Amino acid sequence: AKENGRNLSQFFTTQMNDEANERRALETALHQALEREEFVLHYQPIVDARTSELVSCETLLRWHQPEHGNVYPDKFIPLAEDTGLILPIGAWVLEKACFEAVNWAKKIKNPPNISVNMSSRQFQRTDVVALVRDTLQKTGLDPQRLTLEITESLLIVDDKKIVQQLHDVRKLGVGLSIDDFGTGYSSLSYLRRFPITTLKIDRAFILDLTTDEEAAAVVSAILSMANSLHMKVVAEGVEELEQLNALREGGCDYIQGYYYSPPVPIEAFRLMVQKEGPL
């Protein structure tokens, strides 16, 4: 048993070292990723639930790291947040997305809007209002076409400075959307205090929507709450026709998910933009 114990503790320290080493290697690589132009944006369609027309998209960050291969955001965003690198990365994402959205408007009459994920750290550590204002000015994007996706955790802190930033961003004409809605803690009265335009129902509820009564109840509560607060609703992670039908019946405004399309590289997304009509 003693020997087993030693082997086990050796195993754990080796494994922990590996993890720490991997993290350090990733961190070093992350520092150079921006200047080496290793980031790309993918775009996932957001469609009108009734007409299936492309009305918007969410930008999702991808890192093509030469040594580690394609690294997904769940792995490097937390690291970028810990190191502060999320600030220059987030600024890059916003600018890239806005320039791209301006390009679509040169080619077609009703170009899709664009949603950009914002880290809470950006609100805590930089002047997001100045960043957004400057980026809109630099790119020439119509503010009405831009939505920032934030998480409930940003609202729960209830920091006066953050609440003020949200109001100021909203005053620029930019939309504000709550990501992964339903997973955090937000009551109706609580939401009213923030200038939110859109709720994005978390994928977990959509996954169980047609098989679990509780998930269905949460979704229908979100839909009626959003309706009475004059907010729009996006359902995330819609993969099945049955889910789509249930959401349509419930009056959900917009749909995002593999049923229509996964996030795709820019070339593929441009083709969808040019096609117009239902997706």
Ligand code: C2E
């Ligand atoms: P999120 O904002 O909740 O993004 C939605 C995630 O769900 C994306 O994962 C997307 O690829 C995935 N997804 C979309 N439709 C479906 C579906 O039908 N089924 C399934 N199974 N998954 C679907 P992804 O691209 O790996 O991004 C993960 C998270 O990383 C995002 O979650 C977001 O929190 C963060 N992230 C991505 N890009 C950025 C960025 O530019 N800035 C910041 N701060 N965070 C980002």
Ligand code: CA
């Ligand atoms: Ca999001």
Ligand code: CA
């Ligand atoms: Ca989400």
Ligand code: CA
């Ligand atoms: Ca998420």
